[in-house]
Amino acid sequence: MIAYIMCFILFLVGLYGVITRRNLIKIAVSLSIMEISTFLFFALIGYIDGGVAPIVDPANPVQTYVDPLPQALVLTAIVIGLATTAMLMAIIIRLYRKYGTFDIREIKNLRG
């Protein structure tokens, strides 16, 4: 039960960072922290009491394994999160070259 509350606290920390920080890179890092809390939540879902890691040992094949499907989902989602963060970083360094600042309050060219 404690583990689920820690996931929720990590999500709240990430959300606070996205909303209140002014620096562009801190916004990107906070978005990444929010995604990590989701991965922890997924890995916790598949746990069964008294289970071992889901790798078949040929000597002893009948045991109680934990659920391997959420682990595969988390692996895919980590790669997707990496692609999103790389895309954000590329846009941020081009924004720095054009505007000369990392402050988000200076970047308000589109209005209305």
Next chain:
Amino acid sequence: MNPLLPLFVITPLAAAFLIMVIGRFVSEFNKYFTSLVLLFLTCLSFYFLFITGENQFVYKVGGWESVNKIPIGIYIVMDGFTAIIVCIINLIGFLSAFYSISYIKRYTSENYFYALFCLMIAGMNGVVISGDLFNIFVFLEISVISSYALVAFGVEKDELEASFKYQVLGGLASFLILIAIGLIYWKSKTLNIADIKAAFTSGYDKRYYIFVQILILSGFGLKAAIMPFHAWLPDAHSSAPSPISAMLSGVLIKAVGIYVIIRLFFNMFVISESMSVLITTLGTLSMVVGVFLAIGQWDIKRLLAYHSISQMGYVVLSVGIGMILISRGARPEVAALAIMGGIFHLINHAAFKGLLFLNAGAIEYSIGTRDLKEMGGLAKSMPATSATSFVASMSISGIPPFNGFFSKLVIIIAAVMGRFYLLAALAVLVSIITLASFLKFQRYAFYNKTDGDSIRNKVKEVPFPMIFSMVVLSVICLALSLLIVPGIREAVLTPAIDILTDPSKYSSTIIGQ
């Protein structure tokens, strides 16, 4: 098990990476290869539209058959509703790719543009044909990350800022969708859409259910730009290059936004009255506020982007009316009429909004500005653009005999027959204000006389690929109004409505196999 079904995803994916390899050595390869691949996909999708009537095609990837009637593999499902959306995606994709043969000369590194375009089409095709919840998420991410890169393609100040806003909000939406998928898997221990419906109808915790539904509505509503989540749309759709604006506004917000909401709420969840009222309220709000924000705009593409929000409000409104009537259990024929109006308006909006954005691109290609106050008198120098723009403006305002009139008429009749008089009155009011806004667009862009003759003499007509795409789309706008005729309607629209409103038809085919 139709073996042609995975081709919708394999072909654009292989084409994207072939363009990256061969386009480096052969110079003109990428443009014509993209148009050929998309033409092949369009023919394949029309073939599926003709052979899918009331029956469903299910394809099990990897050959994993079901064990004890429980589906354990990844399923690809093609039924009546999917066939319509696949046709829209590939047809408008082909016309945009053909348009961009001459438009893209302003930008450098054309290789990356066509590779990203093919990846976006592959992602959207994957979302609509998958029958599995996590597959929807993976293909959604593929198409959305490609669109982040395409919005920021010409790296000016406006485009970078618009892409950054789009990315942060889109990342938040993907995160909400992932949490909702985790919560659904926790309770039902399966990821197949038909199987989740079977697990949810047999005893569930009510508050958990409502929480999951609100998370899915928020996540996919952010992708579809419904009212409280619309803040990224005007910036992103007005700063992108014009064929990408036509693809984003005409196809992407439908294929990964509205399609998934309709599919999950009708075929996976049990419809409750409180959620239906919430969806109808959100639709009405986006319809009204979108058009009031659009009147005061002087930039062409921002005007069209705000009108996108308003027309999507029409679709969500009519689907919401259908959901309210189904959840009360009364008058199923009015519910079927409302859903038919919504899907018909979806198809029409793809056609005329794509045409309007391509027109705005043609105007920008010739003159170089997007401000309505600086142009005028273009009807003599650009005859093809002004004629197709007239057709599109009359379509979106709902003037007979173009297609917008018939779909809005069906929505208003369904609202009146279901005794929602306030919603019908609001729909008529919004349609009149849309007409006013587009009359302003036509007058200032094409028919106003400027006093400086220097602009008008230098302007000539745009090159042939752009004219071809615009003329084909305007002919489609006229031809789509034939979908209301009873013979054609039975073949195309009625199978889609039957799949959505019949509570057991979708899952009985999948679980039974």
Next chain:
Amino acid sequence: MTLIVKKTTQLISGMIFMYGIYVIIHGHLTPGGGFAGGVIVAGSLILIMLAQGGDFLKLVKEEAGTTIVESLATLMVISIAAAGFLFGTHVFFNNFLPKGIVGQLVSAGVLPLYNIFVGTEVAASIFIIFLSLIIFKEESPQ
């Protein structure tokens, strides 16, 4: 970079590369597989590039070659998946090579082939991300 950093990275990065290849190839026996092993291989290449440095033309040539490697690896993955149409039970993603005994290195059909090509592709794409950021910094006027 100083002499100590250059010599140490020359010694270490070879071992990291071998460890990455071990994780990729044993993907069907131990945890890991294509994604994780690919990231480790890319880590060793980035370590060498950071320590030695490079001028602009050499970096552009490296990026051109790495892009071609990545696209070819993805095309190989798609063609192996589509080759399932020809053999066996004629479905997409079929496992058509003979499956051996559980626990040996050469077993489980097409899975080791998928792991190798996916690992190559992930390593190439992360290296390209790093190279693009470095090239953007080098080509801007100081």
